[in-house]
Amino acid sequence: MLKNMLMRDVLVEFLREEMAKNENVVVLDADLSKCSTTICLNDVYPERMLNVGIAEANMAGVAAGLSTYGFIPYITTFGPFATRRIADQLMISICYSKQNVKIVGADPGICAELNGGTHMPLEDIGMLRSIPDIVIYEPTDVIEFNQALPQIQSHYGPVYIRMHRKSPPIVHKDDLKFDLFKAMVLEKGDDVTIVASGIMVKTALDAREELAKEGISAEVICCPTIKPLDSKTILKSVKKTGAVVTAENHNVMGALTSAVSEVLVENYPAPLRSVGVKEKFGEVGKEAYLRKVFNMEVKDVVKAAKDVIKAK
Amino acid sequence: MNYEQLREFAKQIRINTVECIGSLGVGHIGGSLSIADVLAVLYGKHMNVNPKEPKMEGRDRLVCSKGHAGPAIYAVLAEKGYFPKSELLTLNQGGTNLPSHCDMNKTIGVDMTAGSLGQGLSAAVGIAIGAKLRKDGATSYAIIGDGESQEGQIWEAAMYAGHMKLDNLIVFTDFNKLQLDGEVEKINDIEPLVDKWRSFNWEVIEVADGNNVEAIDKAITKAKSVKGKPKMIILHTVKGKGVSFVEKAWVGSHSMSIDAEKVAIAVKEIRGA
Numbered sequence: 381m382l383k384n385m386l387m388r389d390v391l392v393e394f395l396r397e398e399m400a401k402n403e404n405v406v407v408l409d410a411d412l413s414k415c416s417t418t419i420c421l422n423d424v425y426p427e428r429m430l431n432v433g434i435a436e437a438n439m440a441g442v443a444a445g446l447s448t449y450g451f452i453p454y455i456t457t458f459g460p461f462a463t464r465r466i467a468d469q470l471m472i473s474i475c476y477s478k479q480n481v482k483i484v485g486a487d488p489g490i491c492a493e494l495n496g497g498t499h500m501p502l503e504d505i506g507m508l509r510s511i512p513d514i515v516i517y518e519p520t521d522v523i524e525f526n527q528a529l530p531q532i533q534s535h536y537g538p539v540y541i542r543m544h545r546k547s548p549p550i551v552h553k554d555d556l557k558f559d560l561f562k563a564m565v566l567e568k569g570d571d572v573t574i575v576a577s578g579i580m581v582k583t584a585l586d587a588r589e590e591l592a593k594e595g596i597s598a599e600v601i602c603c604p605t606i607k608p609l610d611s612k613t614i615l616k617s618v619k620k621t622g623a624v625v626t627a628e629n630h631n632v633m634g635a636l637t638s639a640v641s642e643v644l645v646e647n648y649p650a651p652l653r654s655v656g657v658k659e660k661f662g663e664v665g666k667e668a669y670l671r672k673v674f675n676m677e678v679k680d681v682v683k684a685a686k687d688v689i690k691a692k
Numbered sequence: 693m694n695y696e697q698l699r700e701f702a703k704q705i706r707i708n709t710v711e712c713i714g715s716l717g718v719g720h721i722g723g724s725l726s727i728a729d730v731l732a733v734l735y736g737k738h739m740n741v742n743p744k745e746p747k748m749e750g751r752d753r754l755v756c757s758k759g760h761a762g763p764a765i766y767a768v769l770a771e772k773g774y775f776p777k778s779e780l781l782t783l784n785q786g787g788t789n790l791p792s793h794c795d796m797n798k799t800i801g802v803d804m805t806a807g808s809l810g811q812g813l814s815a816a817v818g819i820a821i822g823a824k825l826r827k828d829g830a831t832s833y834a835i836i837g838d839g840e841s842q843e844g845q846i847w848e849a850a851m852y853a854g855h856m857k858l859d860n861l862i863v864f865t866d867f868n869k870l871q872l873d874g875e876v877e878k879i880n881d882i883e884p885l886v887d888k889w890r891s892f893n894w895e896v897i898e899v900a901d902g903n904n905v906e907a908i909d910k911a912i913t914k915a916k917s918v919k920g921k922p923k924m925i926i927l928h929t930v931k932g933k934g935v936s937f938v939e940k941a942w943v944g945s946h947s948m949s950i951d952a953e954k955v956a957i958a959v960k961e962i963r964g965a
Contacts, residue, residue: 403825406825427825428825430821432848432852433851433852433855435848435851435852437810437811437814437844437845437848438814438817438845438848438849438852440814441811441812441813441814441815441817441818441845441849442814442815442817442818442821442849442852443818444804444814444815444818445755445804445814445815445816445817445818445819445820445821445822445832446818446819446821446822447818448753448796448803448804448815448818448819448822449818449819449822449823449826450822451822451825453818468808468811469811469814469845471808472805472806472807472808472811473805473811473814473815476805477795477796477797477804477805478797
């Protein structure tokens, strides 16, 4: 059953089906295919399952070359190696040359947990967001991810998938009709808009319940695609509430907070408070500990919401 | 083409290159002229391409990983009829289809974008794998620079191509011994180059005169006959070959000024050679 699957298993099952249907689908790994479990595809499609070894730059370039030949390559590795390690290869060989490469970077932000600061991408979206035409998508849960993957594949061009390997909490209903390029109002409210992505969507929903106990009505927007940003949905909500909290599993510089701020400043200036990592490197720890260290708990969203309402 | 025709073709590539860069007055002339002969042999004899159908399926591909040699690539493509020769005079002007560094989305006939050194070889490896998966018999060619071979990604690609036994991959090193800042051997020596590539499980063919079309042709023919591994053809070339004042500029020829008067002198020298 979909709800019980890990996110990486949703990816692998999608790839397994697509590789069967479409001989253009190729998967490349850089010695982490056991972690992403794409290694199992090797048993079925060994010719289109390329493990290049620990050489991410070459993986990106080989994928670009395959794309020029009409293939749809998926490169998979951990988030930091899929982005900062190969920033120039992503920029030139993939994006600038307009290749159809899908980039899967596993374990966003603090979800890298025990792999610690070296493996904890808190700047990946910030690095990629200024590259033209790339799509940046952070799946919220497996229900959404399952619907996103076919859309990502049919979209020509580079897409960065900031994928939690395990099982982020389910926030969507079974009847979700997901559009990759649309943000979703999950809960309506009047006093403040909370725009959240990734694991922070559930945190935002929990904060909404806490706020409701104090008579504060928060609208929660789930924003999995940070680029291109669905500014229409966000602006519509902020015009109603007049105040915004962003909640993201990333440094607050460069990613969701920045993207939302840019839209507001240009179109509808409104007070904003951010919840996310602030000028700190990652470190080892379980998610609960890291949320505490980086002030990414439910209470932090509640505090930000109350604070921003005062600033209206 | 026979050898006489290939020599004439190479001359015309040189003339086009000089006129292309001369139209702007400055450009990467040294490293463009050093590969004119290998381009003549590839496009004049070995590559299965069709200028009337630039995206023909199953065609051979060329990745010019030393992307700053764009003017030489444009020179050969224009000569083959991919686009009008008059376009050569638009190099690097705003809105041109011929930018300083090769761009597959701007120039008809360019198979891969390059410019950030070290990346093109990986793409050529991907193309070779693609051709194997398609079983279309295409050959993936690439030209890398000697200075470019200081980039780590070259050796990542080399290792993987050797591992994959990509015998439809033929790569040339334009070993003109010079890079932007000076002599390759003094900055960060890449020798022993033959041993390096051999140890990465490549067939290595060394061409003592990498500006001799006959020797290049024989090397490619031999490379094509070798099965089960990728091939490296090391071309010992002269930077700026064919235009004496560029050759004499030596390390200064990486990017140099060339005015209309010098273009005329260069063209006269190439024609008379």
